[in-house]
Amino acid sequence: MPTNTTTYSLQKPTVGGDEDAWGGYINTNLDTIDDLLDGTTPVTGIDINSGSIDGTPIGANSANTGNFSTLSIGGTAITSTAAELNILDGVTSTATELNLLDGVTATTTELNYVDITTLGTSEASKAVTADANGDVNLAEELKAKSYNETYAVVTSSSNATTVNCENGNAFSHTLTENTTFTFSGEPASGTAFSFSLEIIQDASASGYTVTWPTEVDWPSATAPTLTATASAKDVFVFYTRDGGTNWYGFTAGQALG
Numbered sequence: 001m002p003t004n005t006t007t008y009s010l011q012k013p014t015v016g017g018d019e020d021a022w023g024g025y026i027n028t029n030l031d032t033i034d035d036l037l038d039g040t041t042p043v044t045g046i047d048i049n050s051g052s053i054d055g056t057p058i059g060a061n062s063a064n065t066g067n068f069s070t071l072s073i074g075g076t077a078i079t080s081t082a083a084e085l086n087i088l089d090g091v092t093s094t095a096t097e098l099n100l101l102d103g104v105t106a107t108t109t110e111l112n113y114v115d116i117t118t119l120g121t122s123e124a125s126k127a128v129t130a131d132a133n134g135d136v137n138l139a140e141e142l143k144a145k146s147y148n149e150t151y152a153v154v155t156s157s158s159n160a161t162t163v164n165c166e167n168g169n170a171f172s173h174t175l176t177e178n179t180t181f182t183f184s185g186e187p188a189s190g191t192a193f194s195f196s197l198e199i200i201q202d203a204s205a206s207g208y209t210v211t212w213p214t215e216v217d218w219p220s221a222t223a224p225t226l227t228a229t230a231s232a233k234d235v236f237v238f239y240t241r242d243g244g245t246n247w248y249g250f251t252a253g254q255a256l257g
Helices: 022-038 082-086 095-101 108-114
Strands: 151-153 160-164 170-174 179-184 193-200 233-240 247-256
Touching: none
Parallel strands: 151 170, 160 179, 170 193
Antiparallel strands: 193 233, 233 247
């Protein structure tokens, strides 16, 4: 009775025996080898430490450069060029992050919509992105069906109140003490910015006063007098185009209910 090799079960005739069966063993082994070479049976457990494929060295203790005309994974031919594959050189995405792409049906054209030169700026036929500060700078006109502004309440502490322009374009402040205002977070010079500020007197008509920033220029260089009655509302608008070096203040309405 023959024995079999460990990996591919090639038949080995018994020494001194099987004299009439050797031909069958050889034919069976040749068929097995043929299936291995033509890909019918997967080749497993091969460790190649030397030699070459199409003139390219393989094996050794360090990586070698391959030069192959066709590359496939799982039977699917890779059509990317070397330059396209080299784009992945340096990618730090994890396997989990890369697996997010599994099932994406976007075309090359659609994916290229997010190919933005500088984040936070807009380009023709590209997606809109925000920069590291969450800001978006549009190169052309913006047309919106509805425009909304962020409203924020500012409070005073130790007779000081800060209006941070990064927090919105509409603010209100209910007086609880005499207070001095400071404006901060305005955009750099060359970008215009404006906001409205509603000043509300307390319910006791305490007559608290407001001191405006020295950078504010009022019409006729005269700051308005606040309405002193209980819960009265005065609304003011402020505008700058030079990074807050100069603010222009205007009265939008006073003694509002």
